[in-house]
Amino acid sequence: MESNVHKISCPDCRLSDLCLPYGLQKNEVQQLATIVKNKRPIHTDEYLYLQGDTCQNLYAVKSGSFRSFIADDNGSEQTIGFYLPGELMGLDALQHGRSTCSIVALETSTVCELPLSHLNELCSQIPSLQHQMMRILGKEISSDHDKIIMLGHRSAKEKMATFLLMLSRRYSGLGFSSTEFNLSMRRQDIANFLGLTVETVSRQFTELNKDGIITVKQRGIQINDITSLKAIVKPCMPDDQLSFIA
Amino acid sequence: MESNVHKISCPDCRLSDLCLPYGLQKNEVQQLATIVKNKRPIHTDEYLYLQGDTCQNLYAVKSGSFRSFIADDNGSEQTIGFYLPGELMGLDALQHGRSTCSIVALETSTVCELPLSHLNELCSQIPSLQHQMMRILGKEISSDHDKIIMLGHRSAKEKMATFLLMLSRRYSGLGFSSTEFNLSMRRQDIANFLGLTVETVSRQFTELNKDGIITVKQRGIQINDITSLKAIVKPCMPDDQLSFIA
């Protein structure tokens, strides 16, 4: 990614169709851009915010990727999701103004900061912005439902296939290859996200690799036979429900 | 519940503090009430709406209870949540105007219908209503996250204890007993919700009963030792994260 991503503003941002500006008039996007604060880059393993922080902003991923997770008293974690460019973080804090999860950068990343107070004001003025906010919130909710399905009733193999297909779909939505990409998360993160152990994730990768369905080289994934991958998931899920993670 | 619940309007509704009117001025509540349509009662096993239906409304539970679930190609289901009085259904349809799940009544129940078009208009006019909508959406999202935690990293016993505590908390929020209540859902629904089998749910009930922690008589639950119940969950979850289900 270019070194200047963090200076680009909404009207010029290549992500605008995936992000908040979608469906807005040109002048409305410019209005939105005035309330967006561009932040300095966030480095690997750096936190965007911590569980329990008061949180008066939403954050859009501009480049890179993040992991969100909830920790309990014992320090054990559950990964809630992964965020790729164009996706909105901090929606859980809408309830009380306090974040219920922590968010950490998986690689050097940039975000746009959207102060909630300004955003709410703007929503009252621009109906299509409010509409887009609702759409984004609805999407977050139905994507969470997809995760619930995955965790509740899927085998390890199905979970892995679903995970890969979902990443594939999201990367392709960003204009990247849908069959070749690098994982920005560790095996441990994937395992935790899917409710499995690292060992099981590793074994599943090995098996999918042996079967020729994918080629795994560390973080590098190549999907050789997307049909087979879909077939692993298919018996369990309508095609339009693969839109999730996040 | 009184036989006339479905005629009561927002300003007189005993649920108003749990529902959309929370935080609104008296005259604002009256405005809200004008867009609410009261519907005839919905009977056991009757559907409020079906997965895939175009859905231009939100629905607030007025009395009774509902189960929401997503079905896949094979007809197998995942229960997403249970809805009690004061809770808002249909939020997942905000994304595309199509519901992503089906909702079925667990007993004879009543709902208030809120046309989204009118609601959005009203949100632009009444800032505190918009604020409350955001709060409700944020709550839905963080409650979904709690479910993800539960499904991802909990044993059968922990799931059961969490389930019971959560029901207890929600009933008490409604002004009912927190230690004695009737389940409106079948064992099968609980099992499906928790990602377990009926047999496992049944065995867990039996064990908790034997240990004297609860008394189970069919659908009737009495919590005898809420401390022990919390202790089963405690090692895994901060107290303020028990707010979920829905």
Add this chain to the structure above:
DNA sequence: TCCTTCTATTGACATAGATCAAGGTATCAT
């Protein structure tokens, strides 16, 4: 009241995935 059907419990057994343990490979700082 009896019969049917739906729902819940209990037991015996099988298995997917966890756990434990060891070794390999990449990454990074010195």
Add this chain to the structure above:
DNA sequence: ATGATACCTTGATCTATGTCAATAGAAGGA
């Protein structure tokens, strides 16, 4: 380069929970 540390893979074993099967209890209709 070299060593230290984090990350990943593989194998052997154990166990919680699923599966299959049988029984028992509720609920509802004739």
